Amino acid sequence: MPVFHMRHAKKAGGKLTVPVLVTADKVYSDSTDILQFANEFSPQAGLYPQDPELRKQVEDFEELCDEVLGNHARRIIYSFLLSQKREFFNAFPPGCPRGEVFGLKLLFPLFRMLVKRAYKINTESVQRSCVKVGEVFEQVEELLAKEGAYLFGDTLTAADIAFACTSVPVIVPDHYFVQLPDLDRFPQEAQDLVRPFRDSPAGHYAQKLFREDRAQVGSNLRLKG
Ligand SMILES: N[C@@H](CCC(=O)N[C@@H](CS)C(=O)NCC(=O)O)C(=O)O
Helix, strand or coil: CCCHHHHHHHHCCCCCCCCCEECCCCEECCHHHHHHHHHHHCHHHCCCCCCHHHHHHHHHHHHHHHHHHHHHHHHHHHHHHCCCHHHHHHCCCCCCCHHHHHHHHHCHHHHHHHHHHHCCCCHHHHHHHHHHHHHHHHHHHHHHHCCCCECCECCCCHHHHHHHHHHHHHHCCCCCCCCCCCHHHCCHHHHHHHHHHHCCHHHHHHHHHHHHHHHHHHCCCCCCC
């Protein structure tokens, strides 16, 4: 659960964020490093193109998702989930440690205050985040208009994975590795924020990545408590 994740990340040898990947030789504490490791481990998967120019484009786009899309999308979802305690807790999988769920429920007012402060959440900042997310979505749509079934050509790359994962808060995909709360049960104001992203061509593309591509590689992935 949020907050408690810091202890787990640290204990695994990482920093304060997740994901953390622990291998026999090294600990990777940033998703970019994890993708680069996965590429070296399994180059045939083609996460990064061979062509240096194309590879740079994929790396830049992955960075954009990581640094811009992820943060703004999280601010948007937090802006309403923090005032919807029940929906907030429904957004986490049933396998989460019960002690952490209990602890966070108890500390929720403090957590809400800290997250609001950390993400600088207010009406203007949320509007700004919607614009930022919209700009990345537009970029995705321009890339999709080019040749190839994926963002950068005919194969799934790190750019597609980064886009799908960092857009989750504003897409609320139907086919995720855990059952996310039903968007219809969110307050109208929250639905109005999320639906334009979810229903856009870029949003449909992210949904498709989870529904079809993730299903192929992730069918035996399970979240460990
Ligand atoms: N640049 C980092 C960002 C990771 C990140 O922000 N992860 C979120 C969860 S998706 C997190 O741990 N947030 C809690 C925090 O920042 O303490 C990466 O790509 O791994």
